Amino acid sequence: MTKPEFNEQSPVPVDRETDFAARERIAIIGMGAMGKRVLATLHARGIKARQLSCLVPAHEADALNMQSIKIEVFHDVASLVSWNPTLCVECAGHAAVDEAVIPLLERGVDAIVVSVGALASAPLREKINCAMTLGNSELTLVSGAVGGIDALRAARMGGLDSVRYTGRKPPHAWRGSPAEVQFDMLTIDKPTVIFEGTAGESARLFPKNANVTAAIALAGIGFERTTVTMMADPGVDQNVHEIEAVGAFGRLSIRLENNPLPDNPRTSWLAAMSIEDAVIRRLEHSI
Ligand SMILES: NC(=O)c1ccc[n+]([C@@H]2O[C@H](COP(=O)([O-])OP(=O)(O)OC[C@H]3O[C@@H](n4cnc5c(N)ncnc54)[C@H](O)[C@@H]3O)[C@@H](O)[C@H]2O)c1
Numbered sequence: 001m002t003k004p005e006f007n008e009q010s011p012v013p014v015d016r017e018t019d020f021a022a023r024e025r026i027a028i029i030g031m032g033a034m035g036k037r038v039l040a041t042l043h044a045r046g047i048k049a050r051q052l053s054c055l056v057p058a059h060e061a062d063a064l065n066m067q068s069i070k071i072e073v074f075h076d077v078a079s080l081v082s083w084n085p086t087l088c089v090e091c092a093g094h095a096a097v098d099e100a101v102i103p104l105l106e107r108g109v110d111a112i113v114v115s116v117g118a119l120a121s122a123p124l125r126e127k128i129n130c131a132m133t134l135g136n137s138e139l140t141l142v143s144g145a146v147g148g149i150d151a152l153r154a155a156r157m158g159g160l161d162s163v164r165y166t167g168r169k170p171p172h173a174w175r176g177s178p179a180e181v182q183f184d185m186l187t188i189d190k191p192t193v194i195f196e197g198t199a200g201e202s203a204r205l206f207p208k209n210a211n212v213t214a215a216i217a218l219a220g221i222g223f224e225r226t227t228v229t230m231m232a233d234p235g236v237d238q239n240v241h242e243i244e245a246v247g248a249f250g251r252l253s254i255r256l257e258n259n260p261l262p263d264n265p266r267t268s269w270l271a272a273m274s275i276e277d278a279v280i281r282r283l284e285h286s287i
Contacts, residue, residue, distance in 0.1 A: 024283060027074075027085040027109075028054045029100050030092025031064060033264030034114065034272045038091060041276045043069050047283075055080050055092075055100055077103045085109050089279055094118040094207065098127070101139070105131035110138045112282070114275045117210025120203035120223060142278045145268035146212050146241050148254040152219040158248035163220040164227045165199070165213055168240040171232040173266075178205050183232065191233040199226035206230065211271070212241060220245060239268055 026042065028035045031054050042052060053072035056064060064073055074080040077100050088104045090096055090113045097118035101111045105128065119125050119141070128139060143149040152163065171185040171192075179185075179194035195202060200223035203210035209230065217226040233240070238257045245252040258268035 022048075022051070024051060024087055025083065025085045026052050026279065027080055027083070027088045027104075028052065029088055029090045029096050030054075031056045031060060032091065033261050033267055034275065035089075035091035036067075036263070037261065037272045038089060038276055038279065039067075039069060039071070042279060045280060045283075053080065053083055053085065055088075080104070081107050081109075087112065087279070087282065089275060090115055091275065094210075098124060102127055102131045104135075105137045105139060106135045108135040108137050110140075112140045112142060112275060112278045114142050114144055114271060115211060116141050116144060116218070117203055117207060117212075117214045119218060120200065120210050120214045140278055140282075141215065141218070142271075142274040144211050144215055144271040144274050145239065145256070145258055146215055146243065146254075147256055147270075148243050148245075148252060149215055149219045151252055152216065152243075152245060155245060155247050155249040155252065156220055160221050160245055160247035162227070162247075163216060163225070163243070163245045164229070165216050166229045166231065166242040166244075167209060167212065168231045168233040168236050168242075170237055171234055173239070174230075174232050177208065179230070179232065185232060188232050189234055191231050191235060193229055194232050195228065195230040197228060199223045199228050202228040202230065208266070216243060 028038055039052065043049065049069055049071050053074060055074050058075045061073060072083060088101060088109050088111045090101050090111060094115050094117055097113060097115055101113060105111055132139060171188040174194060175185050183192065183194055195206065199213040199217040202213050213228050217223045220226060238259060241256045243254045258270050261267040261269045261272055
């Protein structure tokens with residue numbers, strides 16, 4: 001907690017951090033495993049329930065009534081806008097970036113987005129840029145389930161020669177993906193490459209894995225120059241992400257072994273933590 005500051009016009013100490021945080025009105029888009037966790041964390045950090053709202057599909061309203069933290073619930077963007085949010089926190093999936101985040105950016109609401117894979121679409125990136133210009137608003141992408149995004153972004157200033165991502169998951173975690181057309185996930189008994197190509201191709205073919213590859217591509221050398229290997233590996237029981245980059249800066253090599261979010265085995269806990277950190281940092285830095 002920062003110390004209260006003296007405002008020169010007033011002899012009374014002004015705790016500007018608390019003051020700013022008190023003015024924020026935060027709308028969480030999507031109340032699945034991640035959205036619920038973000039809500040609980042913000043509330044535990046002292047954000048009042050009246051400063052929090054959520055946007056959820058109408059069929060989920062009943063389930064939300066069971067929640068102990070009572071917040072305003074909206075089912076359409078227009079009603080949410082009339083609540084005057086200052087920030088929206090997207091925890092809902094790729095489609096919600098287009099359907100909810102863009103209209104909110106257009107209306108001057110800043111956004112923190114975790115479904116980074118949506119930005120694999122160049123037309124959507126263009127729409128986001130236009131929305132931010134129109135609304136004079138800001139979008140923050142979180143690093144999500146991976147790390148080293150800051151280092152990649154810095155390294156590209158000096159020029160990056162290559163960026164390679166390798167993702168490993170246990171075979172059962174690839175069930176329902178296009179890899180099942182070619183491989184029988186029940187019989188894979190050794191590390192097996194199920195996809196090799198560019199980040200652009202992988203985002204189109206494996207949209208559920210696009211959040212990580214898009215974050216790396218956007219920070220580094222783009223979707224067409226970032227190479228991606230995906231492996232079904234019976235030797236791992238976590239989602240393992242490896243990033244290797246070479247450039248004028250030197251060499252980067254990072255490996256993350258991510259535990260799942262307790263409420264959603266498909267989502268890395270680190271991804272939820274990264275969005276919580278982004279919101280908390282906004283509240284603390286805006287003094
Ligand atoms: N950046 C990363 O590394 C990373 C990692 C994991 C997940 N994610 C993203 O986070 C999202 C949320 O993860 P989760 O574990 O909470 O998923 P989840 O499936 O538990 O919850 C998603 C919720 O969003 C709701 N929803 C969908 N579309 C909506 C819309 N247009 N408006 C409002 N609500 C909507 C769904 O009904 C659901 O309740 C994922 O869809 C994924 O895109 C990102």
